[in-house]
Amino acid sequence: MIAREAKDQVAKGSQIRKMFEEGKRLAAIYGAENVYDFSLGNPDQEPPAAVLEALKTEASSSVKGLHAYMANAGYAEARESVARYESTRSGAPVEARGVVMTVGAAGSLSIILRSLLNPGEEVILIKPFFTEYTQYVRLAGGVSVQVDCLEDFQPDFDALAAAITAQTKAIIINSPNNPSGAIYSADTLIRLQELLAAQDHTIYVISDEPYREIVYGDAVVPPVLRYLPNAIVAYSWSKSYALPGERIGYACCQSACADYEDLIQALVFYNRTLGFVNAPAIWQRVVTQNLDLPVDVSVYxxxxxxxxxxxxxxxxxxxxxxxxxxxxxxxxxxLSAAEFAARCAEQHILLVPATGFGMPDHVRLSYAVADSVIEGSEKAFHAVMEGLQ
Ligand SMILES: Cc1ncc(COP(=O)(O)O)c(C=O)c1O
Known part of the structure; x- marks a missing residue:
């Protein structure tokens, strides 16, 4: 028999994945063109041409040893490129040693949390938050503490201050946010640093940044490392370069970060022992040749x-x-979010109730979908809302 915990957790399942499966089921019955699936944040753009070119070049290289094991933190050249990029971007001292190449942001978050948490220590999640955080925290032996946000999805500093205890080890921030799309300004980061500096123990900020480049109009994402010395960045090319299936990202912090030496060693240790071993070799070489390609957000x-x-x-x-x-x-x-999602599913619209994001009176829709899905959904949304009259 498998572990009780595994059985319980599997039974709870992922609402996002459930909706994604339901979309496939409906598409098989009614035809894909009659199903409006907004469930999954899976970029439908192709990766940038320069990235695909670099991939071809790397794949056909005759240099020996390109497919061998390497240092668990990744290639030295890749780490140097990222360190240069991060320190230029933020003005903070980021060394190659402070960069660990990872299996996407999910891999980064897993090794960061495992490196930081003693059993039972708390990690603050600001609502709404990416649903998987609760699992990553739990698997690292920690306890999630959910904190309300303001109406505009910005942090509520009173609620945040009230949630901090002697057991608080870290806060996860995610700007631009999945699911709200909110971006934290430099002033917000400064205020967060003031709050943390006033505590009598170190609280790390884990900054989950896979959407860093996907911003609209004149919105700016300030570099977290400039404002928060104890920040650990979890970055990924999954969304910016539309590479989620390739699993490539990094974790990094600046040399002024608390317990820097121990932290880096722990990140590298858990990259190996959680079973990642190292980030995919070819993708380390490909993406770090192309760190500042412009990301075209016009379609989104x-x-x-x-x-x-x-x-x-x-x-x-x-x-x-x-x-x-x-x-x-x-x-x-x-209506509850589940009831609304069910009404939408009757009209073949798939969206995700936000219970798992900490806000059960909301739903999430991903618009990383074809224009035809959006156009096709118009009538269906009207039908849902007319049915509620
Ligand atoms: C906020 C957030 N963090 C982390 C991840 C995981 O991304 P990756 O594919 O880089 O592991 C996602 C994926 O959807 C996400 O939305």
Whole structure:
């Protein structure tokens, strides 16, 4: 028999994955063109041409040893490139030693949490948060503490201060945020640093940044390392370069970070022993040749605006996200998120109830989908809302 915990956790499942499976089931019955699946944050853009070119070159290289084991932290050249990039971007002292190449942001978050947490120590999650954080914290032996945000999805500093205890080890921030799209300003980061500096023990900030480049209009994502000395960045090329299946990212911190030497050694140790061993070799070489390619967000912006227009036209309340590629509307009054999602599914619209994101009165829609999905959904959304009259 498998472990009881495994059985319990599997039974709880992932709402996002459940919806994704339901989308496939409906598509098989009604045809893919009649299903409007907004469940998964899976970029539908292709990776940048320069990245694909570099991949071809690397794949055909005759240099020996390119497929061998390497240092668990990754190639020295890759770490140097990232360190240069991060220190230029933030002005903070980031050394190659302070960079560990990882299996995406998920890999980074897992090794960071495992490196920081003693059993029972607390990690603050600001609502709404990426659902998987609770699992990563639990698997690292920690306890998640969920804190409310303000109406505009910005941190509520009173709530944050009240949530800090002697057991608080870290806060996870995610800007641009999945699911709300909110971006934290430099002033917000400064305020966060003031709050943390006033505590009598070190509290790390884990900055999960896979959507860093996906921002709209004049929105700016300030470099967290400039403002928060004890920040550990979890970065990934999954979203910016549309490479989620390739699993490539990094964890990094600046040399002024608390317990720097021990932290780096622990990150490298857990990269190995959690079974990642090292980040994919070829992708380390490919992405670090191309660290500052412009990310074209025009397609996402067009889709954001169109889907937002459709929702608002039929009376669904939704704020305009400044970044990432999700809409996070409020559930119409009188319904739970699960009931609203079920009404939507009757019209072949798949979206995710935000219970797992810590806000059960909201749902999440990913607009990393074809324009035709958005266009096709218009009538279906109207039908859902008319059915509620
Ligand atoms: C906020 C957030 N963090 C981390 C991840 C994991 O990303 P990766 O593919 O880099 O592991 C995701 C993926 O959707 C995400 O939305």
């Amino acid at each position: 912006k067009r889709r954001r605006d169109r889907l937002l227009g459709i929702l608002r036209d039929c009376g669904i309340e939704c704020q305009t996200p400044a970044g990432a590629f999700y809409l996070f509307p409020k559930v119409p009054a009188g």
